[in-house]
Amino acid sequence: MKKSSSESRLVISEVMMPSQANVAGNIHGGEIMKLMDSTAYAAARRYARSNVVTARVDELEFHLPIFIGDLVICTGQVVYAGKSSMEVAVTVDVEDLECETRKRALSAFFTMVSLDKKSRPNTVPELLLDTEEEKTAFEEGKRRYEARKVKKHQST
Numbered sequence: 001m002k003k004s005s006s007e008s009r010l011v012i013s014e015v016m017m018p019s020q021a022n023v024a025g026n027i028h029g030g031e032i033m034k035l036m037d038s039t040a041y042a043a044a045r046r047y048a049r050s051n052v053v054t055a056r057v058d059e060l061e062f063h064l065p066i067f068i069g070d071l072v073i074c075t076g077q078v079v080y081a082g083k084s085s086m087e088v089a090v091t092v093d094v095e096d097l098e099c100e101t102r103k104r105a106l107s108a109f110f111t112m113v114s115l116d117k118k119s120r121p122n123t124v125p126e127l128l129l130d131t132e133e134e135k136t137a138f139e140e141g142k143r144r145y146e147a148r149k150v151k152k153h154q155s156t
Contacts, residue, residue: 002128003047003127003128004127004128004130006130008043008046008047008076008077008078008086008088009043009075009076009077010039010043010075011074011076012035012038012039012074012076013071013072013073014071015071015097016066016067016071016072017068020068021067021068025067026065026066027065027066032062032072032092032106033057035072035074035092036060036074037057038074039076040054040110040112041054041112042076043076043077043078043088043090044076044086044110044112047124047125048112048114048124050114050116050124051114051115052112052113053113053115054110054112055111055112055113056111056148057109057111058110058144060108061106062105063104063105064094064104064105066094066105069096070094071095071096072092072093072094073102074091074092075090075093076088076089076090077089079109079141080127080138080142080144081124081126081127083121083123084114084121084124085111085114085124086112086113086124087109087112087141087144087145088109088111088112089109089137090107090108090110091107092104092105092106092107109141
């Protein structure tokens with residue numbers, strides 16, 4: 001079975017509230033990380049049609065502060081699919097609802113693993129690539145996957 005990358009694209013938005021912030025009004029990084037993980041989970045589960053777990057998150061670098069009242073828009077999309085794992089690109093845009101400006105706050109790649117009912121790795125559908133952009137993203141994901149395998153093998 002093959003699935004289009006667009007079948008996994010998912011957007012989750014949330015207005016940031018005071019309970020998610022420190023005393024200066026900055027949203028805690030962990031709140032954003034949780035929203036990113038939820039987005040990656042939903043995109044991967046939708047794609048695999050099975051339970052999934054987070055196996056790895058690459059480096060998170062915050063480019064902008066996020067404040068109470070900002071709209072945070074998380075977009076997740078499967079960009080690479082292996083045998084049982086998927087790489088989900090997650091981007092976070094922040095929008096000031098008073099002045100309608102949207103800016104990229106951060107992005108990361110989440111490695112998600114599909115699990116069967118007995119919590120064992122489960123085969124995921126092959127990723128259909130329709131555009132040159134999708135093909136490029138897939139090849140980049142494949143390179144990251146292979147580099148992680150080499151690094152893991154060297155450390156054992």
